[in-house]
Amino acid sequence: MLTRILWIARITFLEALRQRFLAFLLVLAAGFTLGSLPLRSIDFGHGELKFLADLGFGALLLFGSVLAVVLPAQLLYAEIDNRTALTLLAKPVGRGEFLLGKFLGTWAVLGVFTGVLTLLVGLILVGREPMVAARALSLQLTPPEVDLWGLCQHALLQWLRLGIVAALALLVGALAQTFLYTVVVGSMAVLAGQLVWIAQDALARPDGSPLGRAGLWVTTRLFPNLQGYNIGEPLVLDPSSVPEGTVLSLVVAAIAYLAVILLLACAAFRRREI
């Protein structure tokens, strides 16, 4: 079973690397990240490194999310529309194996995307760090430091977050009939995940009607809190501000979300007519 999943993942990965959309988003995100360098003088009152990190991580968040929604949907529907899925699923390949292979191939591409952008942001931050530190010392301020371990942790969290988004897109794709529907509904699910912290905050307050609170409770259980994974700036520039165990708990939560979402996606795909 594992062999078949890994073969499907391998072919999916090779196919995804050839997608022009991936190259387009990678160039766009890299351009956005590099564009922060000439704009660093207008840092809106924040420190320069914080400004550079925010723009770089923002590019990873935005373009990575778009890629994580579109790419799995595109790859899944290409297999179905081109009838390659017919050829594969007529073999002793389970539907769940097929979908997991597609997910792993897509996730590997998202790992490449995350790695490239993280490397770029890391190079920019490390490159600017000595100048910013010298300026801070001349002003008798504490010089900022770039924590490379924190950068690696952030890359891992973003990769997991993009994995959750890709799994959500596959879940919608397994249920939907069209690529466009999958992308639209998948994007809305991601948006809901980004905003679910608002519901969590509201639920933490004691006021509100029982019905409203029940709705908030369902919302917080239904959608993963994707905003919780955006802790790149404190992880990289102020690691001491991140409570101990935060990264580990986010990793565990991501693995749990991935397992549940992928199980649901496989169950939905089993019923689909190819």
Place this chain on the structure above:
Amino acid sequence: MTDLPAISVTDLTKDFRVGIRGVKLRAVDNVTFSIPRGQVFGLLGPNGCGKSTTLKIVLGLVPATSGSFTLLGSAAATPEARARTGFLPEAPYFHRFLTGRELVRYCARLSGVPAERVESATDDALALADMTEAGARRVGTYSKGMLQRIGLAQAVVHDPELVVLDEPTAGVDPVGSAAIGRMIGAMRARGKTIVLCSHLLGQVEQVCDRVAIMDRGRLVLEGRIDDVLARRDAHQISVEGLTPAARAAAEEALARHGARVTSVEHPRQTLEDLFRRLVTGSRD
């Protein structure tokens, strides 16, 4: 176990819901037939008659609305049964960036061929499909005929007992079609059961042992090819050197026995035979 039919379909029905209102469209209507092992079975019918849907149901790609079927003795298209089945879908499309050899190797791994046997199985399948030389080229550069042949190679790479071919000659020129016909013959010689959907009736007539004809989702005829094509109420006698006098004497003799000559024609060769005789070599 081997006495069981390769495929047995009983009262199979499939309805699709189409449009926003979910109007019911019956694609397969109460179809029953059985395909014995070791035979070439032709499933015929016009476009949209339900042939491909029937095959997809049997292969587990589409659920049936009602009825039952067995595939190689299994009551469903289990992974074990599918591991002993090869399938070439209609108008196959494969990953264009893979070479033919990589594609067949990929399908071999998915079909459960052990790692140490993948290369030899790939070589055999490419040889059967006459794609050994073209195996090094990317699939994106293949002609339609080559796509069909590489599709055939991926379908048989794991040496299945049953091979299902859905329109293997669609879009292929007569020379390529004849080559595919020879491959089907080679598989039959190896004892495979073959299910063939095709619009090339001449080829079906040549290679199939049994045929079934579907129309509007229903099975309208099923049986041995010799039985369904033979006209029991008429006979044909071929004669050389027939003079007008001999013909008149023969007609008179037949009339004395209560028989009547309804037509006298020169035997014709088929257009396919003529074409294949005049045009040699593959354009692939």
